[in-house]
Amino acid sequence: MIQTPAEFSQWHSPSPDDLGADHLTFLQRLGGPAWITLTGKDRQRSRAIITLLHGNEPSGLKAVYQLLKSGIQPATNLDIFVASVDAALLPPLFSHRYLPGEEDFNRCFNLPAHTPQRQLAQRLIQQLRQLGPEAIVDTHNTSGHSLPFAVSTRDDILSRQLAQMFTRRLVVIDQALGTLIEQRDGHCPIVTIEFGGFADPQADILAEQSLHAFSTRDQLFDRTPDPMQILQHPVRLELEPGHQLHYASTGQFDADITLFNTIDQLNFAKIQPGTSLGWLGKRGLQGLRVRSATGKDLTSAYFVEHNGLLTTCHTMTLFMATTDPFVAAQDCLLYFTPESL
Ligand SMILES: [Zn+2]
Missing domain, CATH: 3.40.630.10 (Zn peptidases)
Structure with a gap:
């Protein structure tokens, strides 16, 4: 090798x-x-x-x-x-x-x-x-x-x-x-x-x-x-190991998370609370992780499940959103900076 x-x-x-x-x-x-x-x-x-x-x-x-x-x-x-x-x-x-x-x-x-x-x-x-x-x-x-x-x-x-x-x-x-x-x-x-x-x-x-x-x-x-x-102070949205991630324009019901395959179009746009980023499976937000600098899980401070959709609950600017499931799983799905905590 x-x-x-x-x-x-x-x-x-x-x-x-x-x-x-x-x-x-x-x-x-x-x-x-x-x-x-x-x-x-x-x-x-x-x-x-x-x-x-x-x-x-x-x-x-x-x-x-x-x-x-x-x-x-x-x-x-x-x-x-x-x-x-x-x-x-x-x-x-x-x-x-x-x-x-x-x-x-x-x-x-x-x-x-x-x-x-x-x-x-x-x-x-x-x-x-x-x-x-x-x-x-x-x-x-x-x-x-x-x-x-x-x-x-x-x-x-x-x-x-x-x-x-x-x-x-x-x-x-x-x-x-x-x-x-x-x-x-x-x-x-x-x-x-x-x-x-x-x-x-x-x-x-x-x-x-x-x-x-x-x-x-x-x-x-x-x-x-x-x-x-x-x-300043961007945080990472990561995939919890053992969860399935897809990118698609239609729901994949065997996946834990299906992100829109156009999510990279949101890079550097300021997005408002209530913006959908994809669909969640049976395990809801469990497959996602936003960790603070001290290791605290902040996922629910920024994201909610709304009628099966992964939805923001904070004003934020996204960047480095990928549409490559390998990069997303190995590194992270995206970075974001919240407007205020
Ligand atoms: Zn690089």
Whole structure:
């Protein structure tokens, strides 16, 4: 069985001619996790792009390929880490978030480091600490349709200045999930950018244009932050293990929960109490879980069963709502920020 290696290869200043004809050939040439470095006009500073933590989220990889292929000299040294190369290359191509039998790589950045995948995560953190970049961007796509947005663990000026190069939406998380962005040391801002859906051409265009600007602009932090939509303290709607989840436009009566297969159209919309999100089976709300930071079950504070429908009882903004039952079961159905408690 294929395993993520604990080590990464290093490639300094690759020639555009050595990258291959497209992003797939480029990935095949990397053959595994890889650290690529370009020398900048200013060699005293550096910036980092982390891409493909999830093997089925290619917008950042395509953008990085274009950036390298164009032969640019970045404003500062530029370090690019291409992570889940093995998962992306496992057929069918770009279909695996992570390798079968392994963990979600973006849940591996906490301890213990007892698997090769977790050792690779620790090596990435060490490398970033040694490098001391002025900014780090971690590129993703959403599994459902979504407007682009940034995710940070802090809502401070540096994070906003960095995020606004990509989007005007910033989600500030406070859950400890083992993600890369929780590893922020010192003052270096680090944001995840969700460029949009994994198959959305607009997500590829945004990634290419914004990562080009991130790499070539002389100063990233000389502008006043623009007004942004800030979503604070999001909570996760999760599926209780042992429950059946479907996505459909008609009820599936053998399922515990059937979410509307258009639920991703609600991403970033403010929805009112009484909004239906799907149908509930015989076990009602039992298959759902909303946990507070202290582990308290808050499901009934936000959702009710109303004539067999899963219905909101609070004003909230949804995001990251997926229509992929695998992602929903492994991670969560959606995130939301309630208007007030
Ligand atoms: Zn992702």
